[in-house]
Amino acid sequence: MIIDSNKIQKVIDDSPQDKKQLIMILQNIQLEFHYLPKESIGLVSEYLGMPQSTVYSAATFYKSFSLVPRGENIIKVCKGTACHIKGADLIIDQLYAGIGIKPGQTTKDMKYTIEVVNCVGACAMAPVMIVNDKYFGEVKCNRATKLVKKG
Ligand code: FES
Known part of the structure; x- marks a missing residue:
């Protein structure tokens, strides 16, 4: 780019x-x-x-800065212990099926980047996914892509 x-x-x-x-x-x-x-x-x-x-x-x-191109929308999937146990990997698999990228990757149209993060302090809502600054809790893996596209 x-x-x-x-x-x-x-x-x-x-x-x-x-x-x-x-x-x-x-x-x-x-x-x-x-x-x-x-x-x-x-x-x-x-x-x-x-x-x-x-x-x-x-x-x-600062972790908030990136020296590599990132998409317009940053999807963060928490892989802290609680989220891991409650299916963070399934969310990641579902996002791969839905938008075709894995953590650390950006779509070719520069629309989405997926990142894995450590515990974001919302374990009671595990598994947690954050799209830009919006938190989604108790994410059902089959809804992950829909939530991302809705933003
Ligand atoms: S482990 Fe995901 S919010 Fe704590």
């Missing part, structure tokens, strides 16, 4: 030129492109006058 550097620069230029705003600038880039294109590291570094290694460190330190 190739992102036009000018589009990245536009997002950067709309941000305060202040080193303290590094995280916010990275968040804005990720919000726009759903991940941090590799060119963004150099562009942010230049804009803020800080080493690329510092920008890269921040981009890799």
Whole structure:
């Protein structure tokens, strides 16, 4: 996936030129492109006058940032103990059957990415799936794809 550097620069230029705003600038880039294109590291570094290694460190330190392309919709399937016991793997299998990707993958149309996460603190509702920021509890595996498409 190739992102036009000018589009990245536009997002950067709309941000305060202040080193303290590094995280916010990275968040804005990720919000726009759903991940941090590799060119963004150099562009942010230049804009803020800080080493690329510092920008890269921040981009890799926080789990919320991704350096690989991600879909518009992020599907997280909890595989903590309670969710695992209650059928998280069945949800993953069902999503594979429904949208054709496994955890860590993104659909070719860049619409969906599936990620596996550890316990999200909602064990009483296991198994849990999160689509973008919306939580679904007691997910029946045969409904997983429908829930994702409904969003
Ligand atoms: S194990 Fe899934 S929410 Fe706790």
